[in-house]
Amino acid sequence: MVLPSTYADRNCSLARALEVVGERWTLLIVRDAFYGVRRFGDFATQLGIPRASLTSRLKALVEEGVLERDADGYQLTPKGVALWPTVRALMAWGDEFYSPAGVRRALLHDEDGGPLDAEGRCERCGSVVGVPDTRIQPGPGFQPTATNPDLVSQAMNQPRRLLDPIKL
Amino acid sequence: MVLPSTYADRNCSLARALEVVGERWTLLIVRDAFYGVRRFGDFATQLGIPRASLTSRLKALVEEGVLERDADGYQLTPKGVALWPTVRALMAWGDEFYSPAGVRRALLHDEDGGPLDAEGRCERCGSVVGVPDTRIQPGPGFQPTATNPDLVSQAMNQPRRLLDPIKL
DNA sequence: CCGTTCCGGTTCATTCACTGAACCAGACTG
DNA sequence: CAGTCTGGTTCAGTGAATGAACCGGAACGG
Structure with a gap:
C-alpha cells in the first residue's frame, strides 16, 4: 500500500x-x-x-x-x-484543544507584523496574507526542549517566513 | 498503537x-x-x-x-x-486537484441558498455560516454510482444540513 | 413462549506496512 | 587516496489493518 x-x-x-x-x-x-x-x-x-x-x-x-x-x-x-489551509486548520485545532498555554507557533503577516485570524487574514491591515508573506514564530505555548535540539529544529524555531529555505 | x-x-x-x-x-x-x-x-x-x-x-x-x-x-x-475547517479545507483541496468536473459536494448557506467561499462565508449574504446552517448537496463533479448504493449513501446524497441525523 | 432477525460488537488467523539498524555508493574534502 | 557527508537501500522483526466468522442481547412475530 x-x-x-x-x-x-x-x-x-x-x-x-x-x-x-x-x-x-x-x-x-x-x-x-x-x-x-x-x-x-x-x-x-x-x-x-x-x-x-x-x-x-x-x-x-x-x-x-x-x-x-x-x-x-x-x-x-x-x-x-495549496495544502496550507489544511495544515493551518489542523494546527489551530491542536492549539485550541491541546495547548492550554496558547498557540505553540504564531502566524503573522511578515510585512506589518499583524497576527492572522482563523481565515488567514491579517488583523492589522485586513488583507489576505499569502503563504510566502506569512511569518511563523514561537508563540506563548511554545516549550523549549530540555535537551539541546538539532540544528534543523533550532533554525525552524527562529522567526521566519514560510517556504524560506533553511540554511545551516 | x-x-x-x-x-x-x-x-x-x-x-x-x-x-x-x-x-x-x-x-x-x-x-x-x-x-x-x-x-x-x-x-x-x-x-x-x-x-x-x-x-x-x-x-x-x-x-x-x-x-x-x-x-x-x-x-x-x-x-x-471544531474539526470542520480541517475537513472543509481537505475536501476543497481534493476537489481542486482531483475533480476536474467541479466539486463533488457543494456547500451552501441553508437559509438563503448562497454558496460558501473558501473561508466558509456565504457569498450571498456575507455572513459566516455555522456548521448546523450549512447545507451540503451533490455538485457538478458528483458521480452517481453505477451500482445501486446502500440506503445510508442514498440518504447522504440528498441535499441536507450538516449534523442532521440520518433517519432510515 | 419459541424462533428469527437486527444490531453492535468481539475473536482470530492472515496479510501488510512500519520500524530501526545496518549496509552501500557516489560526491566532495583534506 | 583515506575519510566523511549525503541520500539513500536492504532486511528481519513487530505490530497494526483486514475480513470472515462468531456471539449475545433486544426487539419483533406468530
Whole structure:
C-alpha cells in the first residue's frame, strides 16, 4: 500500500485527498516543507521518521505533484502550497484543544507584523496574507526542549517566513 | 498503537492533532458524523471499514472527546465540530486537484441558498455560516454510482444540513 | 413462549506496512 | 587516496489493518 488505496466512496473529495496526504508522517513532511526544510537528512533528523519510510513518502509526494525535486532537495509545488489551509486548520485545532498555554507557533503577516485570524487574514491591515508573506514564530505555548535540539529544529524555531529555505 | 503515539516534535500542534485524527479512517468517520451518520452499522456500511477497525476508532474518538455516545449512537461534540475547517479545507483541496468536473459536494448557506467561499462565508449574504446552517448537496463533479448504493449513501446524497441525523 | 432477525460488537488467523539498524555508493574534502 | 557527508537501500522483526466468522442481547412475530 503505497497510498492507503481506494477508500470506497468515490464521491468524497476527502477520501481522495486522504489517499495522498492521509498516511502517517505525510502531513508532517509537508509541514516541514512549509518551514523550509529541503534536504532528505533534515527531514529525517527533524521528524525522527525512519529513513525507509521517509524515502517512500517523499517518492509518493513527488509522484503526486505535491513536492518537486531539484538539486537542493525537495520543495513544495503550487499544489503542495495549496495544502496550507489544511495544515493551518489542523494546527489551530491542536492549539485550541491541546495547548492550554496558547498557540505553540504564531502566524503573522511578515510585512506589518499583524497576527492572522482563523481565515488567514491579517488583523492589522485586513488583507489576505499569502503563504510566502506569512511569518511563523514561537508563540506563548511554545516549550523549549530540555535537551539541546538539532540544528534543523533550532533554525525552524527562529522567526521566519514560510517556504524560506533553511540554511545551516 | 491506539493512537499513532508520540511524534517526536512536542512543539507542533499539527503533530498533536494528528495523534488524534491522523490515523487511517479517522477523518472519514468524522466526515460521516458531519453528514449525520450516528449508528455503528451505518458507519460500517457507508465507509466499508472493517468492523474491528471501526470499533477501535470510535472508542479512541470518544476517549478524546471528539465524539460522544448516547442511545442513538455516536455524534460530534463541540470539539469534534471544531474539526470542520480541517475537513472543509481537505475536501476543497481534493476537489481542486482531483475533480476536474467541479466539486463533488457543494456547500451552501441553508437559509438563503448562497454558496460558501473558501473561508466558509456565504457569498450571498456575507455572513459566516455555522456548521448546523450549512447545507451540503451533490455538485457538478458528483458521480452517481453505477451500482445501486446502500440506503445510508442514498440518504447522504440528498441535499441536507450538516449534523442532521440520518433517519432510515 | 419459541424462533428469527437486527444490531453492535468481539475473536482470530492472515496479510501488510512500519520500524530501526545496518549496509552501500557516489560526491566532495583534506 | 583515506575519510566523511549525503541520500539513500536492504532486511528481519513487530505490530497494526483486514475480513470472515462468531456471539449475545433486544426487539419483533406468530
